[in-house]
Amino acid sequence: xxxxxxxxxxxxxxxxxxxxxxxxxxxxxxxxxxxxxxxxxxxxxxxxxxxxxxxxxxxxxxxxxxxxxxxxxxxxxxxxxxxxxxxxxxxxxxxxxxxxxxxxxxxxxxxxxxxxxxxxxxxxxxxxxxxxxxxxxxxxxxxxxxxxxxxxxxxxxxxxxxxxxxxxxxxxxxxxxxxxxxxxxxxxxxxxxxxx
Amino acid sequence: xxxxxxxxxxxxxxxxxxxxxxxxxxxxxxxxxxxxxxxxxxxxxxxxxxxxxxxxxxxxxxxxxxxxxxxxxxxxxxxxxxxxxxxxxxxxxxxxxxxxxxxxxxxxxxxxxxxxxxxxxxxxxxxxxxxxxxxxxxxxxxxxxxxxxxxxxxxxxxxxxxxxxxxxxxxxxxxxxxxxxxxxxxxxxxxxxxxx
DNA sequence: TAATTCATTGAATATAAATTCAATGAATAT
DNA sequence: ATATTCATTGAATTTATATTCAATGAATTA
Numbered sequence: 001x002x003x004x005x006x007x008x009x010x011x012x013x014x015x016x017x018x019x020x021x022x023x024x025x026x027x028x029x030x031x032x033x034x035x036x037x038x039x040x041x042x043x044x045x046x047x048x049x050x051x052x053x054x055x056x057x058x059x060x061x062x063x064x065x066x067x068x069x070x071x072x073x074x075x076x077x078x079x080x081x082x083x084x085x086x087x088x089x090x091x092x093x094x095x096x097x098x099x100x101x102x103x104x105x106x107x108x109x110x111x112x113x114x115x116x117x118x119x120x121x122x123x124x125x126x127x128x129x130x131x132x133x134x135x136x137x138x139x140x141x142x143x144x145x146x147x148x149x150x151x152x153x154x155x156x157x158x159x160x161x162x163x164x165x166x167x168x169x170x171x172x173x174x175x176x177x178x179x180x181x182x183x184x185x186x187x188x189x190x191x192x193x194x195x196x
Numbered sequence: 197x198x199x200x201x202x203x204x205x206x207x208x209x210x211x212x213x214x215x216x217x218x219x220x221x222x223x224x225x226x227x228x229x230x231x232x233x234x235x236x237x238x239x240x241x242x243x244x245x246x247x248x249x250x251x252x253x254x255x256x257x258x259x260x261x262x263x264x265x266x267x268x269x270x271x272x273x274x275x276x277x278x279x280x281x282x283x284x285x286x287x288x289x290x291x292x293x294x295x296x297x298x299x300x301x302x303x304x305x306x307x308x309x310x311x312x313x314x315x316x317x318x319x320x321x322x323x324x325x326x327x328x329x330x331x332x333x334x335x336x337x338x339x340x341x342x343x344x345x346x347x348x349x350x351x352x353x354x355x356x357x358x359x360x361x362x363x364x365x366x367x368x369x370x371x372x373x374x375x376x377x378x379x380x381x382x383x384x385x386x387x388x389x390x391x392x
Numbered sequence: 393t394a395a396t397t398c399a400t401t402g403a404a405t406a407t408a409a410a411t412t413c414a415a416t417g418a419a420t421a422t
Numbered sequence: 423a424t425a426t427t428c429a430t431t432g433a434a435t436t437t438a439t440a441t442t443c444a445a446t447g448a449a450t451t452a
Contacts (some may be wrong), residue, residue, distance in 0.1 A: 004419065004428080011429090029225040030312035033410065045430050050412065092202060113368055116226035151377050157369075158362060158379040162387075165361020172309055173353075181347055183354040190386040191358075200398080207399090220438065229440060239401050244441065397450070405442065412435065420427070 012050055014040050020061055024103035025171050029116050066107040081139040088185040095170055096177060106171050109164040123163050131156050148194025159192050178194045208246050208349060211236050216257055216387050218298035219384040225312050235372050244322045255317050261304040276337040284381040291366055302367050327352050344390025
């Protein structure tokens with residue numbers, strides 16, 4: 001690959017990573033192309049050399065998120081609570097060390113929820129929603145007492161909405177990260193596990 | 197009061213209530229003046245007869261929210277968990293019957309969080325944040341075993357961020373409300389109460 | 393009743409942000 | 423070495439939305 005092509009690929013990556021951070025922190029509409037350009041230290045015009053529109057850049061991010069989220073169907077836990085624990089542990093460690101995945105989680109959640117985003121993009125984000133799958137896991141696990149009683153879908157809804165709220169707030173609260181005042185996974189797991 | 201004045205007051209109230217709903221569901225930037233005008237069944241021009249700008253309308257809503265949120269300092273609970281339970285119970289019953297307060301909660305949380313909103317408005321919303329007060333209550337209650345162990349501020353942060361996430365998702369999930377699939381307050385309280 | 397106020401509209405204007413484009417020069421290919 | 427490509431910029435252009443404004447007629451007042 002020529003030096004030029006490498007350069008090009010690097011700049012694309014730079015734009016993508018800056019855009020991901022900004023979209024996660026400020027949301028789609030409040031993130032201006034100019035903000036991304038400034039963060040990536042280039043002119044606004046150049047942004048359009050790399051991406052044909054703001055919408056297309058956003059779509060590319062959502063597709064990346066959709067691609068990475070695949071949870072293998074055959075994945076099997078002795079204790080289904082570990083499915084949720086593992087997810088949260090991963091998310092919190094990313095939040096500290098490697099914000100990439102963390103921001104992606106926030107971005108995907110916003111993409112699902114926000115009416116302002118073009119439908120075909122929301123559909124991509126919706127297609128990898130954990131909500132239904134989690135409801136199944138909870139329903140199955142309830143029979144063995146792993147989860148508390150209650151409508152499995154409502155429990156799943158409550159759990160994921162909470163996680164979304166916490167992650168969004170963390171994204172704009174750097175002091176929580178710096179001070180190591182992160183939530184503990186058990187606090188959140190107890191939403192679905194209930195009192196022991 | 198003249199018929200005209202009454203009419204005027206009613207239209208103001210109509211705008212305010214439609215705007216509150218839209219701001220809560222779509223956020224500040226994605227809510228267009230035209231959206232509000234359509235919801236209130238009037239021309240865009242007329243909106244500006246009642247409110248001098250979108251920002252001022254939003255500010256008025258935030259001020260209303262700030263005025264209503266006052267929690268009397270002398271309020272005293274035998275069990276400090278009741279402070280949180282009472283709040284959640286109220287919020288969920290409003291969510292069903294009387295969305296006004298429910299939307300207001302979402303609006304205020306968004307106003308605190310969103311960088312896109314003018315600072316002087318965010319400051320108003322921030323001034324009535326429950327976060328610090330709750331942390332105090334939790335800290336005090338931990339000594340009597342009402343709450344789980346852990347950093348009181350992080351617990352408060354986790355609790356309120358979760359509630360915010362749940363309420364935002366409910367605001368755009370009418371089917372959860374219709375089907376009566378609401379979260380139970382205990383599920384959320386267990387974030388701070390912990391395993392018994 | 394006549395004069396005045398003011399709610400209301402649709403059309404004009406202003407503003408901010410997205411998008412396009414022509415010009416430049418450095419890297420690459422021939 | 424010359425020609426070609428293409429990354430880059432800043433300046434137009436377009437588009438979406440907020441905001442202003444002149445005109446109208448209905449309600450209110452004198």
